Amino acid sequence: MNFLQQPPRFLFFTGKGGVGKTSIACAAAVQLADAGKQVLLVSTDPASNVGQVFGLAIGNRIVAVPAVPNLSAMEIDPQAAAQAYRDRIVGPVRGVLPDNVVKGIEEQLSGACTTEIAAFDEFTGLLADDAATRGFDHVLFDTAPTGHTIRLLSLPGAWSGFLEAGQGDASCLGPLAGLDKQRAQYKAAVEALQDGARTRLVLVARGQGATLREAARTHEELAAIGLTRQHLVINGLLPESEAAHDPLAAAVVRRELAALAHLPPALAALPTDHIALKAFNLVGLDALRALLQPEARGATPDAGEPHIALPDAPTLSALVDEIAAQGHGLVMLMGKGGVGKTTLAAAVAVELATRGLPVHLTTSDPAAHLAETLAGELEHLEVSRIDPHAATEAYRAHVMATKGAALDGAGRVLLAEDLRSPCTEEIAVFQAFSRAIREAGRKFVVMDTAPTGHTLLLLDATGAYHRDVARQMAAGSHFTTPMMQLQDPARTKVLIVTLAETTPVLEAAQLQDDLRRAGIEPWAWVVNNSVAAAPVASPLLRRRAEGELKEVEAIRTRHAKRWALVPLLQDEPVGVARLRALAGAQATEAAEPAR
Missing domain, CATH: 3.40.50.300 (P-loop containing nucleotide triphosphate hydrolases)
Known part of the structure; x- marks a missing residue:
């Protein structure tokens, strides 16, 4: 090595x-x-x-x-x-x-x-x-x-x-x-x-x-x-030899080889x-x-083992049925990087739009490629992207022009340094999201890469926007801040995305704790890319599927009030039909054609 x-x-x-x-x-x-x-x-x-x-x-x-x-x-x-x-x-x-x-x-x-x-x-x-x-x-x-x-x-x-x-x-x-x-x-x-x-x-x-x-x-x-x-x-990396056992294993091998062939430039030069x-x-x-050995003995189990039996699990489409019943609202997908939030956000948005409901799908992920994921337009679906860099620069300029105006030279230097904190971007993006949140009173707004629970907690604890509004309103007045909307389960549904592996499940549980401290109760969990939910013949993938069952059971019984299981698919979930297949819906039922 x-x-x-x-x-x-x-x-x-x-x-x-x-x-x-x-x-x-x-x-x-x-x-x-x-x-x-x-x-x-x-x-x-x-x-x-x-x-x-x-x-x-x-x-x-x-x-x-x-x-x-x-x-x-x-x-x-x-x-x-x-x-x-x-x-x-x-x-x-x-x-x-x-x-x-x-x-x-x-x-x-x-x-x-x-x-x-x-x-x-x-x-x-x-x-x-x-x-x-x-x-x-x-x-x-x-x-x-x-x-x-x-x-x-x-x-x-x-x-x-x-x-x-x-x-x-x-x-x-x-x-x-x-x-x-x-x-x-x-x-x-x-x-x-x-x-x-x-x-x-x-x-x-x-x-x-x-x-x-x-x-x-x-x-x-x-x-x-x-x-x-x-x-x-x-x-x-799935050994290339596993590709001979079933189409799913072959598809995984192809995807991994393609990823290795197109490493981000920042990584390509590293040992x-x-x-x-x-x-x-x-x-x-x-x-x-x-x-760490090139070929570990016993790495592949013997062929002929019984298929993995996974109890019936709810699909993402079933969760969308519940979401759609309200007719409008905010849907936020949260989770750690690499768990597939962008794809699942697109799948949720497509499922809602195919029901004839107006949907605004928005993301702040600089690596998200929603246009490629959707591979076309869909009636009732609007797509936008928040530029984190532009939002952060605008936020810094606003703070310097307001709070910084009353400071001396040394104070302005320190404030500028404070605003270079990594959390500044999260807060700036949240404020940009807040503008989209207001639309959720008349349509569905689906957000990919939502602010973390700890950012929401900071916003609520320091009270900059929320408390200023509360102080300025006359007694008995009715008002709603973005934080209040996020804390209202009738207006906002937070879906925590994870993988059926030990560390991602633990990190998702910690995110849930952070959200609860901020007064936000997650609505459902979504387990993405599950091997146990997919038909597999590859001996190695069967053994991996066995390992997922414990984590799925922990999510079902300990962590989630609602949950859904999304299988690992042979084909990349690109385009309306594949996004609906990922959600567990029949792509031919009530689907609007992409154009």
């Missing part, structure tokens, strides 16, 4: 949920330890199964792995870290500041930003404190910090007092307030990350266009802040490794040692 050639001291494995970061990090740690190196494996994944992989309890401490000489491990619990982080910040101000101010601080510290920064706070010591890691030749991190977090920690040190004076705008900076004591540690950690001689970033992706585009954006975001020593690992999809669970040393 290229990414393990002449490895530096620190290796970070980063990528979207479900791409296999933990398995690859564990396998790499074992390989280095087997070579005689002293290795520490650190996981910050909230769904960490490192302990399960090695068959021992690990937790938030460094412990030796008895089965692998030279290997130690620790698991940082992001939720526990976030709680300790909140207590450290909020504790000193309880009883000192007014209760409503303390409550506002707690709200700002309850989102995903805080969890991300708290986890970073935990392991910066491992990067900056030689005493903690002095005995190790290599330290491997599973689930590295995003460029988003590192960017925040690189902001000027004067922001703390700036925010306390009430001069800042709604952004991710709230969770950082009061952390000046950590500045030296953060500075040392960021310097270590930016030092190519000490640190290598391993971008993990799948052989899918959407996932590779996400990896390209991550690459560019990290490179822009100085983390340029990067390798690419494309994981889970790259390919790892084949395995049928077995990556638990135990034998499985980990086989993962």
Whole structure:
């Protein structure tokens, strides 16, 4: 593997949920330890199964792995870290500041930003404190910090007092307030990350266009802040030999080969490794040692196994039947990158439009190609795209012209830096979305790539728009802000999109928690690209389908009030007929022809 050639001291494995970061990090740690190196494996994944992989309890401490000489491990619990982080910040101000101010601080510290920064706070010591890691030749991190977090920690040190004076705008900076004591540690950690001689970033992706585009954006975001020593690992590629077993396997192989042939330019120049999809669970040393080998023994189960039996599951079309009954409203599809939100948003919009209902489909995803997905026009369907860059620049200009007008020169510099926070784009896009939200009173508005729950929480907690409206309205007046509409289940239906894999399901559950803290109750979950819902003869895909059943059952019984299962299809879901097939509807029934 290229990414393990002449490895530096620190290796970070980063990528979207479900791409296999933990398995690859564990396998790499074992390989280095087997070579005689002293290795520490650190996981910050909230769904960490490192302990399960090695068959021992690990937790938030460094412990030796008895089965692998030279290997130690620790698991940082992001939720526990976030709680300790909140207590450290909020504790000193309880009883000192007014209760409503303390409550506002707690709200700002309850989102995903805080969890991300708290986890970073935990392991910066491992990067900056030689005493903690002095005995190790290599330290491997599973689930590295995003460029988003590192960017925040690189902001000027004067922001703390700036925010306390009430001069800042709604952004991710709230969770950082009061952390000046950590500045030296953060500075040392960021310097270590930016030092190519000490640190290598391993971008993990799948052989899918959407996932590779996400990896390209991550690459560019990290490179822009100085983390340029990067390798690419494309994981889970279906072996070409499986194509002979059934049409679905053959179609998957063709799609993956096409994705590899058209890598985003940002990734094409990176050193790259390919790892084949395995049928077995990556638990135990034998499985980990086989993962990074070109041809792992036992990777394909014997042919002739019984077909996977999946209980009848509701289709996306069945969910649309319920949505359509209201005649109009807002439908938002949310989820992590690479789960297929754009395609499913198009499928929902097409299903509504074929029922003769007016629909406005809109997206803010810079990689979304709705025109190509629809492959034509459809009666009753309007399509638009919000340009995140243009929306962000307009938002920054507005804030500088309003709040910035009353500041001195130093204050304007700090406000401009605040507005370069990664959350600014999310807030700007939300405001652009707000204009489309108003249409939902007379038609269906379907939104792809909706703002994250933590952004909605920040908007609600800081109250910029919502509270200003409330204050300005006379007593007894009736008014509706965009946030109020999102919180009203009669007006808005949020569909959480995920895959039937452990990490994507956990991340979807965390998104649901974030939304609930913002007062938004998700309406349904949609499981996309399910192998278990598709007829498969490929031995490897049958085994994969078996592995999905546990996650589908967890969604059905624990997480979702409503749910739908969307099968993995042979053909790319492009065009009205295929989008309707993806939704589980008969494309010939009541379908308007594309033209």
